[in-house]
Amino acid sequence: MSTADRSPLESEAKAVLESGWWSGFHNISQRCKWPGISCNAAGSIIKIDLSGHVFEVEVGDRFGELNFSSFPNLLHLDLSGCQLGGNIPPQIGDISALEYLDLSGSHLSGELPPSLGNLTRLEILYISSNRIHGSIPPQLGKLEKLVNLSLGGNGLTGQIPHFLETLINLRSLDISRNQFDEGPIPQNIWNLTGLVFLGLGRCGIVGPIPSALGQLTNLELLDLGSNKFEGSIPRDIENLKKLRYLNIRNNGLTGHIPLFLCHLTKLESIILSLNQFSGSIPSCIGNLSSLTGLSLDSNLLQGSIPKEIGNLEALRSLDLSQNRLNGSIPSQINKLSRLSDLVLSFNQLSGSVPILSATKLVIHDTGNGCCKIFPDPFEGNKGLSPCMNSSVANNVKNSKRPYYLKIYLPIAIFTTFFFILCCLLLSRFKVKNNRAGEQPAKNGDICSIWNYDGKIAYEDIIAATDDFDFRHCIGIGGYGSVYKAQLPCGKVVALKKLHRLEAENPAFDKSFRNEIKFLTEIRHRNIVKLHGFCLHRRSMFLIYEYMGKGVYSTT
Template sequence: MHLSLPFRFIPTLVVATAVALAAVTVSSQSQQPWSLEQEARALLASGWWSGYTNHLCEWPGITCNTAGSITEISLPPDFQLGDDGNFGKFNFSCFPNIVRLRLRASGLKGSIPSEIGTLSKLKHLDLSYNQITGYIPSSLWNLKNLVTLQLSANRLTAPIPATIGRLTSLKSLSLEWNQINGSIPFELGDLNNLEHLDFSVNSLTGSIPPSLSHLLKLKALNLSMNKISGVIPHELSQLTQLQYLVLSSNQISGNIIPEIGSLFNLFVLDLSSNSVIGSIPTDLGNCSKLQLLLLSRNFLTGSIPARIGYLSALTSIDLSHNSLRGKAPSELGSLRNSLEYLDLSHNKLTGTIPPSFNLLHRVRQLNLSYNSLKGHIPTDLQLLFPPDAFVGGNNDLCGDPIGLPSCSLTRSSSKNLELVKILVPGILLAFLILGYFVFPRCLLLWKNKSSGVTKNGDLFSIWNFDGKIAYKDITKATEDFDMKYCIGSGAYGRVYRAQLPSGKVVALKKLHHWEAEEPVLFKSFKNEARMLSKIRHRNIVKLHGFCLHRRCMFLVYEYKERGSLFSVLGNDVEAAVLDWTKRLHIIEGVAHALSYMHHNCTLPIIHRSVSSSNILLNSDMVASLSDFGTARLLYPHSRNRTVLAGTPGYIAPELAHTFAVTEKCDVYGFGVLTLEIIMGRYPGELLSLISASSSQSSKSPSLLQITLEDVLDPRLSPPSNRQTASGVVLVTTLALACLRTKPKSRPAMEQVTKELLVRRPQLPKPLDSISLQELTNQEIYQVEKKQENRV
C-alpha cells in the first residue's frame, strides 16, 4: 500500500531560520535575490509545508528554474495541506515566475483570492476537486497566457462573465460539477484556440450561443445536466474537429440538425433526456467514427435510418423512449464486430426482429421490449438474453424459453416438440451409461448447428452420433494424446490442444486412467458434461462434445488462446497487456454469465468454484467461465444441502458452518475475483481487513486509511480516462457489496449486471482521494445523487 509516512515536526523558529538561510544561499546566485526570499517566506506562511528544512526547491510538489525561482506548484496526491486547507493565506503575488499551479484535490476551502490575477506568466491552473466556494474572481480573466483552466467539482456560484473572452490562449476549460448559473456568454466564441469545453452538471440556463461555431479547434463540448433550452444551432455543424458532443439532460427542443453528418470526427453524440423532435437525420451515417449514439428519452419520430448499420465503430446505440416507427433495420446486424449495447425499447417499431440480429454476439445488453414487434425471436437471441429483453408490449412475439409466449405450432408439431424435450435428456443419459459399461469403442457426441430452417423459422441444434470418425480425428490430431500437445492440467486430468482436419482448434480435457476409476472424479466429469450441454452463453465456455469410455474419457471444449486469467495475472508482461478497459470487460462478462445461470435458466445453476483459474480468455481477452465439475442445480422448496466444494479462498464464509448452498455463494466468489482482477493478485490481506471491519464499527480505521489507488495493480498506471476511472470505482463498490458477511445482504447477480450497465456521471473526486470505507458504505454514489438532485 502506498501510504505516506508522517513527517517529523520541529520548532517553527528552526524552520524559519533554515528557510531564510536557504533562500539567501540561492539568492546570491540570482539577479533578483528579493524574489527568491519572498517565495520562500510565502510558502512557509501558507502553513502547507510545515516541517520541511531542506531547500524549498526540494519540497514536494515544488519545481524551480535554474535561477531557483518557483515555476510550478503541483501537489502530489497524498500531500496533506495544513491549516485545514485555508486558501486565503496563500500569497499569489510572491510568485512572479510560476507557470503551473496544480492544487487538485488538496482539501482547499474558501474563495479564490483575487490576487491570483497577479500570476501573469501562469499557463496551467487546476483547482478542481476541492471545496472552493463563492464567485470566480474577475481578476482571473486577466491571465491571458492561460492554456488550461480546471475548476471542476467545487461549489462555485454566479454566472460566467463575458470577460472570459479575454482568455484567447485557452485550450481547455473545465467548470463542471459546480453551482454556476446564468447563461453561456456569447463571448465564449472568442476563445478560438479552445479544444475542450465542459460546463456539465451546473445550473446554466438560456440557449446554446451560435458563437460557439467560431471554436473551429473544438474537440469536446459537454453541456449535459443543466437547464439549457432552445434548439441546437445549425452553426455547430462547422465544428468539423468535434469528437464529443454531449448535450444530455437539458430542455433542448427542435430537430437534430440535418448537417450533423458533416461532423466526420464525431465519437460520441449524446442528446438523451431532452425534448428533441423530428426524425433521425440520414446523414448521420456519414459519421464513420461514431462509437456512442445516445438519443433516448426524446420525442423522435420516423424510422431508424438503415445507414446507422454501416457505422462500423458503433459500440452503443440507445434510441429508447421515443416514438420511432417502422422496422428495426436489418443493417444493424452488420455491427457484429463492434456493437455491445442496443436499446430500441419503448418505441412503436413493427415487423419481425431481423434474423441478422443473430450475428450480434458482442452485444452485452439488448432491449427490444415495449414495441409492436411480432413473429419468432431469433434463436441465438433467445439463448443470449433473458425474456424481459423482448416481452412487454410485444404481444405477438414468441419463442421457446420459459417466460416467452410459445410460437404457434400445429398440434402434431407441438406434441413432437414436447416429446423431444422429454426424451432427449433421457436418451443422452442412456448413451452415457451404455458408452461407459457396454460399448467397446468410445462414443462421441458432437453438437453442430443445422443449416436448415423449419416450417416456422425455428433453428434447431442437431446431435450427430458419428462418434467413430470424430474420435479418430481427435486421437490422430493429438497423436494419441502425446504430452507435446498438453497445455495444462485442470482440477482433474490434463488439457490438450488439438487441430481437427477441418482446421478447427479445440481443447480436450482428458481424465487419467486412474482418475476414471475414482467415483468422485467420474461423477464430476459427468456433471460437467451434463451442465454444459444444458446452457449456452457468450461468456460460458462452449462444450462441443464428449467421449465416455473406461479407457478413454474426455471433454471437447472451445479453445481459448490466452489460457486462464490466473496465468495472465501472474505474468508481468501479459498482465500489462490486460489494461483497465479489458479488465472491466472481463468482470462484466463473468457477471453476465453468472446472472444468466442464476436467473435465466429453467432451474438456477450455481457454479460453486468461481476463481481466476476457472476464467479462460481468448485472443481478444474476452472471458469465459469454465470448469463446471462442481456445478449443481438449485431446486425450489428444497434445502439444497451439499458437501463443501469450491476453490479455497473463494468459498463463502457461511459454508464453514452450513452446507445449505445458494446463489449467494457464487456472488461471494465473484466479489473475490473482482478484487483480484483490480489488484492483479489474490486479495488475501484485504479480505482479512474487510472481514475484521464488518465485526467492528462502520468507521473501521483500516479501511478509512486505504484509498482505492492504494490497491490498484501497480503494474498499470491508474486509469486516466474519466469513464474508465468511474468503471473501476463501480466494480470495486460492487465487489465489496458482494463480500458482505451475511448472504442476504449481498446483491443478486442480476442486480450487479444492471448496475454495470448504468452510465454514471463523472466522479466527484480522484481515485487517490476515495477510501475503501467510502466504497463499502457506497458514500461515493451518495455524493453523485446529491449532485444530480441539485440540477
C-alpha cells in the same frame, strides 16, 4: 549568486513555509524534492501539483494563505481533488506566468473572482465539479490563449456569456451541468471553429438546435443532453465529419432520426434517448462501422429492428428499449461478437429470441430446455418467446467453460478457505459490522462503504459521476459498466454499475449485503479490494478501490 538573484528564491521559500501546506516537511532547502513541487535549473518553483498527494500535503482551508505573488515562474498549479473548500482567493490572479490551473473537484464555493482575467498566459483552466455560483465574470474574456476551459458541474447562473467568442484558441469548452438562465445558445459560439469538444449539457438551453452548429467542423465530441431543445436535428450537423460522440438525450426533439447521421462515419457513440423521435430506425445506421454505443431508448420509434445492425461489429452497447418496435429480432444480431450490453425491453417485439451465440452476454439454462440471457434484456415484449435454442446455447456455454474454470476456480478455492477463516473470527466481524457506515436513505435506498470516514448517499455518487455520464466510464462489460468517481472525501474509487436492479427482489436485500460485507474483507493481490455497495431503486453498483491501467473486470 547575487542578492538580486537570491531574492526571488528566498521569497518563494518564505511563501512555501508560511502557507502551511507542507506542514510535515521542514528542510526548506530541499523544497524542490517535496511532494508535488518541481523546480527549474535555477531552483525556482515552476510546478505545484498536489492532485496525487492529498494524504501527504494538507491544503484545505489554507488555500488562501499562499502568497501567490511570490511565484514569478510558476507555470502549473494543480490542486484538483484537494478538498480546498471556501472561495477561490482573488490573489490567485497574481501568478502572472501561470499557464495551467486545475481546481476541479475541490469543494470550492463562492463566485469566480474577476482576477482570473489577469492570468493572460493561461492555456488550461479547469474549475469543474465544485459549488461555484454566480455568473461567469466577463474578465475571463481576456484569456485569449485558453485552449481548454471547463466550468461544468457547478451552480453558475445568469446567461451563457457572449464574450466566449474572444477565446479564439479554444479547443475544449465545457460549461455543462450549471443553472444558466433559459435561452438559446449564444450565436457567437459558432465563431469558435477550432472546438474539438463542446459541452452544453444541462445548461437550460431552449429552442431549436441552431443550424450554425454545422460550422464547428472540427468537433469530435458534442454534448447537448438534458436541455429543452425542440424541433428536429438540423441537416447542417452532416458537416461534422470528425464527430465521434453525439449526445442529445433528454430533450424534446421530434421528427425522424435523420438519414444524414449515417454520413458521419467516425461516430463511436450516438445517444438520442428520452426524446420524441418517431418513424423507423434507419437501416443505413449499419454503415457506421466504428459505432460502439447506440442508445435510442425512450422514444416513439416504430417498425422493425433493421437487420443491418448486425454489421456494427464494434458495437458493445445497444439500447432500443421503451419504443414501439415490432416484428422479430433479426438474427444478424448474433454477429455482434463484442456486444455486452443489450436492452430491447418494453417494445412490441414477437417471435423467438435469437441465439446470440457470438456475444459476450451471459446465458443461463433455466431448465425445461429453456435458456435465457441474464439480466433479461427482452422483458416487456408480450409476443416474444423468452427462450432461445438450448442446444446451441449450451454449446456456447461449453465453449466458454475452460476459460471460466481457469479464471474462477482459483478464486472459488481461495474464497472457500477464507470463508472458513471468517467463521472462526465471526465475533470480530460482528463488531466491525456494527461500525459500518451504513446510511439508510429515502424510500429504503442504501449506500454503505466500509473504512470510509464520513457518510455517503446515492446523490453523492450521482454528483461524482454526473449521473453516470459517458465521460466517466472506464469500461463496459456483460454485468455492468465501470465508472471512475471522486467521493466527497476526495478518495477516488471505481463504481461497477450493474445493468439491472436485482434488488427489486425483496429477498435479495439481506443476502446481497451479507455477501458484499464478506467480500470487503478479502485480501489478495489478484483481487481488487471492494469498499462497499449502493442499493437504490434506480440502480445498483459496487464500489471498488480505484486501480489504474484498466484492471477492472466488467464481465
